[in-house]
Amino acid sequence: MKNVLKHLTILLLVCFSAFSHAITIKDSKGSFTIKETPKRIVVLEYSFVDALAIVGISPVGIADDKDKERIIKPIRDIIDDWQSVGTRSQPSLETISSLKPDLIIADMDRHEGIYKDLQKIAPTLILPSRRETYTRLLEASAIIGKVVNKDQEMQTRLAQHKNTMAEYAQQLPKGIEVQFGIALENYISLHPGKSYSGTVIQALGMMTPDSIKDQKASVRSGLEQLLSINPKHFIIGQYNDNNILKVWQNEFLWNLLSAVKSKQIYFMDDPNVWSRARGIIAAEIIAQDLIRLLNQPK
């Protein structure tokens, strides 16, 4: 009896879906179904804003840490204005609810604990974003494309992105070792082989240092550890003036770094593209940055 019922429901669902574009996909928590194309979307991580922007959708709410500048300019230029729903780590559920969304896109790493609450507000798609690789983020974007009923556009855009990245890769030296890190107050946070920027560097036909190739997201490193990793090309995010480089640059060990010796050390000052955005547009800008930096005449 139970089985009959189950089949009947499935049959009904299938019939129903023929009328209403119902879509079922697999997200990080299992099966996700949405009956209609969502119009009011709230997103809780930056990479999801990127995924919506590239298919021309503007979210109504973003967990932007109450700072619109954190959404990188190329994306801000595409999407309409939005309302902040608080921080990514503790988004304000009542603000989300007040926006009356019909879809919430949440991050598996940050928001698993409030998944049930989010579901009470609106259908919630939960996908990988934080501490994930470039490939996994591309997959997440493809899923978002299906859910917002823009599968075709998304596939086209992703294919175009692949070509763009391949063209950029042509303009970059093959197989050289590039490391990205952020200079903080007491140490450098290196983004290793399985981090977003690390995997973008690899996707562009370059390498990341071998010794930390299997680490995810960030490796905290002092000067001695940095010297043992000793990246050939080193790109450093200096997001505020009060960072450890001030101290390190006067130390003996600093001048032993091969990137310093060969003047293959570069500085960036915008934290949003390389570290936070983790999207397709960000990957293209990173590629452009790399072309500009690595092809400078010495």
Add this chain to the structure above:
Amino acid sequence: MKTLLSSFLLALLVAFIVALSLSLGAVSLSFEQILSGFDASSEFYFTIHEYRLPRSILAILVGGMMALSGALVQGVIRNPLASPDVLGVSQGAGLAAVILMTIFPSVSIFWLPWAALSGGIIAALFLWFLCGSHSGAIKLAITGVAMAALYSSAVDFLMLTKPLEVNNALLWLTGSLWGRGWNQITMLLPWLVLIPFAFSLAKRLNLIGLGDDVATSLGTSISMTRLWALTIAVGLTASCVSICGPIGFLGLIAPHLARRLVGGRHQVLLPCTMLVGMVILLLADLVARIINPPIELSAGIMTAIIGAPYFLWLLFKVR
């Protein structure tokens, strides 16, 4: 008479702040809108019934329980600086939670409160094992503080060696009511059983306040009372910490404020301490929610902002 008035005013204050918590937030609601929020079809249903109401109830439960636990510990250790923290329970719970988050990051967040709860209880059992039931209050407190320091340094060690998971762990360790709801309330409910037991200890706690010798000669078993009071305090603290994370200073300052209002008789002090704890946590969470919406701060940060200076003041006064 005065104590009755104070308790009545405190209860009124609790009700008033609950009303404020329901009405204020990222969106301010009128009285009618709040009422409509209890109806499942209303557009404010989520905001009121699923968000602000459970959060206020949780603040009442956790505020009351943590404060009561503080009053019990101060009652038997007879030191104004004592709090549930000197038993190392919150730190033990914190360590268990951080171990789960850093070493087993793939484990579902569902297990977090259970890990923290067992961590807190294991820490208490370990303290009991180290001190036995017949040792003096000072030995107990000093051992507890030492154990607490040990657990905290283990937490620091884990966070230094596993920097990836630090953000989640730090967030949990500040203590917050964000993202907690009816589920967490049902997890706390069984622990409310401890409250009447705590109240039944009131008279014996009064006697202990007169000194161990006097209490013994008046027929109170010091070690039994202490064991009971501390066991109840451990249960209350561990259950609260497992849900909300270690909300700092609550168990320390609430009993002090209550003592100033109604004096040291535990029959009155214990319920009043609970009311004061409720007021503090409700207020801390309200402020954390509305100070810069839609940014949500942690209630634990707020209690620390109030609590830390008060603690210093106490320290100087005691000396």
